[in-house]
Amino acid sequence: xxxxxxxxxxxxxxxxxxxxxxxxxxxxxxxxxxxxxxxxxxxxxxxxxxxxxxxxxxxxxxxxxxxxxxxxxxxxxxxxxxxxxxxxxxxxxxxxxxxxxxxxxxxxxxxxxxxxxxxxxxxxxxxxxxxxxxxxxxxxxxxxxxxxxxxxxxxxxxxxxxxxxxxxxxxxxxxxxxxxxxxxxxxxxxxxxxxxxxxxxxxxxxxxxxxxxxxxxxxxxxxxxxxxxxxxxxxxxxxxxxxxxxxxxxxxxxxxxxxxxxxxxxxxxxxxxxxxxxxxxxxxxxxxxxxxxxxxxxxxxxxxxxxxxxxxxxxxxxxxxxxxxxxxxxxxxxxxxxxxxxxxxxxxxxxxxxxxxxxxxxxxxxxxxxxxxxxxxxxxxxxxxxxxxxxxxxxxxxxxxxxxxxxxxxxxxxxxxxxxxxxxxxxxxxxxxxxxxxxxxxxxxxxxxxxxxxxxxxxxxxxxxxxxxxxxxxxxxxxxxxxxxxxx
Amino acid sequence: xxxxxxxxxxxxxxxxxxxxxxxxxxxxxxxxxxxxxxxxxxxxxxxxxxxxxxxxxxxxxxxxxxxxxxxxxxxxxxxxxxxxxxxxxxxxxxxxxxxxxxxxxxxxxxxxxxxxxxxxxxxxxxxxxxxxxxxxxxxxxxxxxxxxxxxxxxxxxxxxxxxxxxxxxxxxxxxxxxxxxxxxxxxxxxxxxxxxxxxxxxxxxxxxxxxxxxxxxxxxxxxxxxxxxxxxxxxxxxxxxxxxxxxxxxxxxxxxxxxxxxxxx
Numbered sequence: 072x073x074x075x076x077x078x079x080x081x082x083x084x085x086x087x088x089x090x091x092x093x094x095x096x097x098x099x100x101x102x103x104x105x106x107x108x109x110x111x112x113x114x115x116x117x118x119x120x121x122x123x124x125x126x127x128x129x130x131x132x133x134x135x136x137x138x139x140x141x142x143x144x145x146x147x148x149x150x151x152x153x154x155x156x157x158x159x160x161x162x163x164x165x166x167x168x169x170x171x172x173x174x175x176x177x178x179x180x181x182x183x184x185x186x187x188x189x190x191x192x193x194x195x196x197x198x199x200x201x202x203x204x205x206x207x208x209x210x211x212x213x214x215x216x217x218x219x220x221x222x223x224x225x226x227x228x229x230x231x232x233x234x235x236x237x238x239x240x241x242x243x244x245x246x247x248x249x250x251x252x253x254x255x256x257x258x259x260x261x262x263x264x265x266x267x268x269x270x271x272x273x274x275x276x277x278x279x280x281x282x283x284x285x286x287x288x289x290x291x292x293x294x295x296x297x298x299x300x301x302x303x304x305x306x307x308x309x310x311x312x313x314x315x316x317x318x319x320x321x322x323x324x325x326x327x328x329x330x331x332x333x334x335x336x337x338x339x340x341x342x343x344x345x346x347x348x349x350x351x352x353x354x355x356x357x358x359x360x361x362x363x364x365x366x367x368x369x370x371x372x373x374x375x376x377x378x379x380x381x382x383x384x385x386x387x388x389x390x391x392x393x394x395x396x397x398x399x400x401x402x403x404x405x406x407x408x409x410x411x412x413x414x415x416x417x418x419x420x421x422x423x424x425x426x427x428x429x430x431x432x433x434x435x436x437x438x439x440x441x442x443x444x445x446x447x448x449x450x451x452x453x454x455x456x457x458x459x460x461x462x463x464x465x466x467x468x469x470x471x472x473x474x475x476x477x478x479x480x481x482x483x484x485x486x487x488x489x490x491x492x493x494x495x496x497x498x499x500x501x502x503x504x505x506x507x508x509x510x511x512x513x514x515x516x517x518x519x520x521x522x523x524x525x526x527x528x529x530x531x532x533x534x535x536x537x538x539x540x541x542x543x544x545x546x547x548x549x550x551x552x553x554x555x556x557x558x559x
Numbered sequence: 560x561x562x563x564x565x566x567x568x569x570x571x572x573x574x575x576x577x578x579x580x581x582x583x584x585x586x587x588x589x590x591x592x593x594x595x596x597x598x599x600x601x602x603x604x605x606x607x608x609x610x611x612x613x614x615x616x617x618x619x620x621x622x623x624x625x626x627x628x629x630x631x632x633x634x635x636x637x638x639x640x641x642x643x644x645x646x647x648x649x650x651x652x653x654x655x656x657x658x659x660x661x662x663x664x665x666x667x668x669x670x671x672x673x674x675x676x677x678x679x680x681x682x683x684x685x686x687x688x689x690x691x692x693x694x695x696x697x698x699x700x701x702x703x704x705x706x707x708x709x710x711x712x713x714x715x716x717x718x719x720x721x722x723x724x725x726x727x728x729x730x731x732x733x734x735x736x737x738x739x740x741x742x743x744x745x746x747x748x749x750x751x752x753x754x755x756x757x758x759x760x761x762x763x764x765x766x767x768x769x770x771x772x773x774x775x776x777x778x779x780x781x782x783x784x785x786x787x788x789x790x791x792x793x794x795x796x797x798x799x800x801x802x803x804x805x806x807x808x809x810x811x812x813x814x815x816x817x818x819x820x821x822x823x824x
Contacts, residue, residue: 289687326687327680414691420683423703427710460713462763463744466751467712478751480759497805504812511819 097134100127101143101197108189112229123544124232126551128200135201137162144194147186154191157217158198161210188225192218192233199240208247215241219261226268235276242280251284258284266302274302275312282319289417291326298323306519314343318355325358325421330366337362353383354416360387361421365428367473369395386412394425397433399454402426430455430464431473438474443486446478458483562610565594565617572621576628584628591621602647605655615656619648623661626668630728633735635672642669667698671732674702674709677739682706701729705736714744718765741765745779754787 104127111124140162148155195218202211219241222234238261245254258281265273278301285294298320307313321336337359344352356374363370375381375388386409393402406413406422413419433453437444450461465485468474475488493499568591575584595601600611601618608614622645629637642665649662659665666689673682682702689699701720708716717740721733744764748755755763761772773783782789 291684291687292681326683328683329680417687419691420686423707424683424710426707430711459715463714463747464712466744466747467714469751470747470749476751477753480752480755480763500809507816511816514819514823 097131097139098142098146100131102146104128104131105147105190105193108193109187112187112189115229123547125236126547128196129551132200132204135197135204137201140197140201143197147190148194149186154194154217154221158194158214161214162198162201164207164210188227189230189233192222192230192237195221196233196236196240199237199244203240203243203247206247208244211240211244212248215244219257223264228268228270231270231272234270235272238273238276238280242283246283246287251287255281255284262301271304271308272312274304275307275309275316278303279312279315279319282316286319286322291323294319295323295327310343311345314340315351317343318351318358321355321362322358325362325365330362333362334359334366349379353380356380356384357387357416357418360384360391361418361425364391364394364425365421367428367431390422390425394429394432397429397431397436397453399429399433402429431468434465434468435474438476438485438487441487443484445484447483449485561594561597562614562617565591565598565621568594569617569621569624573624576624576631579631581628581632585632588621588625588628595621602651605651612656615648615652619645619652619656619659622648623659623665626665627728630668630672630731633731635676638668638672642672663693663696664698666693667696667702668728668732670699670702671705671729671736674706675732675735675739679706709740709743712743712747714740714747715765737765745775749779749781749790752790754789757783757786757788760788 104124107124107127141159144155144159144162148158195214198214199211199218202208202214215237218237222230222237238258242251242254242258245251258277262274262277262281264270265277278298281297282294285291285297307316317336317340321333321340324330324333324336337355341352341355341359344355346352356377360370360374370391375384375391381388386405389405389409390402393405402425410419413422430453434449437449437452446458446461446465449465450456450458453461453464455461455464462478462480465474465476465478469476469478476485477488478485568587572584572587572591575581575587595618598614598618599606600608600614605611622641625641626638626645629635629641645665649659649665666685670682670685673679673685686694686699686703693699694703705717705720708714708720718737721730721737741764748760748763757769757772760766760776761769764772764775766772766775772788776783776788
């Protein structure tokens with residue numbers, strides 16, 4: 072599954088060029104990040120950390136090389152700190168295995184003897200990023216283990232954001248090495264600690280990691296039990312984590328046959344996902360298409376034609392066409408031909424469930440087209456074995472409200488009922504009400520989602536310095552939004 | 560010590576099941592369970608010892624037999640309990656002992672049980688846990704096929720399957736499914752037909768005699784007129800109700816809009 076997989080720089084050549092051109096700016100950038108960390112710790116402002124820290128890290132990420140990661144470690148961490156030797160060692164291992172020439176850098180060594188835990192763990196995070204981008208997952212795992220152990224020694228709220236990112240790469244490294252089940256209990260312990268300390272962001276990250284862990288092994292039952300029992304805040308701190316949570320919830324609900332709720336969740340998740348998160352969007356789309364088909368809806372053709380997604384969604388497109396036509400034979404063909412794809416997507420069981428929707432839709436078409444048709448004819452059209460089978464199936468369809476008809480057993484035919492004029496019923500009114508309710512709800516949600524700084528109403532005038540800083544931050548935000556979010 | 564005693568007990572337990580002496584088997588199972596508690600290598604302790612593998616194999620076999628026993632006794636709750644215990648063995652001891660030959664069959668039985676109890680959501684949750692290779696096994700394919708037939712409404716096929724089932728144990732479970740299926744089929748017929756000949760009704764609802772149909776019809780308040788079962792038509796009532804204006808609902812809606820709009824402005 073390529074969901075959540077951080078982008079891995081593929082062209083080594085391009086990377087080398089970038090690192091040659093930008094070492095100075097990279098160093099500066101990292102330095103400014105460290106300064107930011109120190110400042111926010113002093114001000115005890117975690118808000119600053121969430122946004123700017125992660126965005127700035129995302130921009131430096133692509134330029135990381137063994138040499139400048141080492142230089143960064145040397146600059147920021149004091150020489151006698153254990154972490155520094157450990158991390159440098161790991162980076163060197165990664166560099167030697169990828170045969171990278173280790174040019175000597177003459178960066179100034181760190182002079183101070185103590186360092187903030189936040190900065191230290193930020194160094195861990197940088198090394199983790201570097202290693203996962205290099206696909207050195209074994210090394211990343213060792214570093215992640217050490218980092219998680221180190222995080223456990225502190226209890227500082229200013230550390231939460233960095234810790235949450237570390238947890239994420241901790242899970243990622245284990246997933247890539249295929250030992251996801253081994254960290255389940257430690258994740259649960261971390262989650263418990265996070266809840267007790269009101270560490271909202273850690274709580275969210277860990278919850279998603281656990282859900283992912285369970286779903287990776289198809290443990291839907293445990294996942295649902297954990298999800299329903301775990302403490303959740305009304306408002307998620309991180310939009311990305313919420314988006315991911317919705318996807319997991321949608322999957323659970325699909326398996327439990329609660330398609331309407333599943334559809335809501337998956338749709339929300341798809342809307343919230345940043346456009347750059349390609350793998351994630353494709354996976355969510357696949358599930359959403361299936362859920363909609365199971366609900367008896369036919370997804371729009373445009374949904375399959377989104378740029379970059381059409382190739383991946385091709386099997387699902389063919390499937391949709393077969394379902395839309397109510398053509399049992401075509402459906403079986405597609406299901407067999409693309410069986411491997413569905414197996415890889417872990418959706419093959421959902422495809423099996425679709426079987427009865429195909430019959431239902433075929434039946435509805437017949438019901439609309441004929442006012443009276445013999446059961447044997449229906450059996451032939453739907454490729455059923457005989458008229459007797461058809462009779463039972465039609466009877467169930469009538470009871471479930473799929474079609475409006477009457478069976479005459481003596482005559483052996485199905486007669487469609489007169490369709491009453493929809494506009495004489497309360498149907499349009501109900502539809503109108505549903506839309507109004509949706510809009511009002513949307514408005515309320517939007518208001519609830521607004522966040523303000525704690526003392527925004529007290530500050531009357533901003534100094535020119537503060538103003539400049541704010542503008543810089545806004546610019547940075549705009550730029551970062553364009554490049555966007557590393558974590559998808 | 561405990562291991563040898565338990566092995567001996569298991570032999571007698573299996574004999575009793577083979578002879579269909581269910582009450583003896585039941586009491587033996589009780590003794591066996593007590594013995595199992597004394598074995599240190601079983602879940603949840605998983606203590607490592609020289610006889611650990613034997614103990615685990617023994618524990619697993621006892622529970623597999625317990626599932627079969629509860630199945631024969633038609634005790635669904637006991638079956639669920641035994642299977643839940645058994646699952647720990649299948650999931651957590653994969654690395655410790657060779658896989659059981661009965662594993663797929665047991666999972667198939669469990670799926671069937673969920674179908675009988677009409678717990679479809681759990682049925683699908685369980686199904687996801689079974690690896691794709693095992694899903695090709697006939698023991699799993701059968702419940703999957705049955706579930707599909709139930710969803711489609713092909714009740715005749717379900718009942719036909721109940722009649723010529725593979726084994727005795729399956730037959731017992733499927734027989735229980737038959738009653739559920741008949742109720743479903745009846746509620747479908749109620750909506751789909753206006754009237755039905757008694758003979759046809761007997762065939763459709765798979766009764767043995769017309770008298771049984773009449774009794775069933777009485778239970779469901781269906782009228783029997785000159786050899787026809789006449790179902791109540793609710794359609795006429797439905798249309799008259801929809802013509803009346805649902806004033807209370809409309810007022811409520813309007814009040815909600817007013818309140819929400821006031822908040823916005």
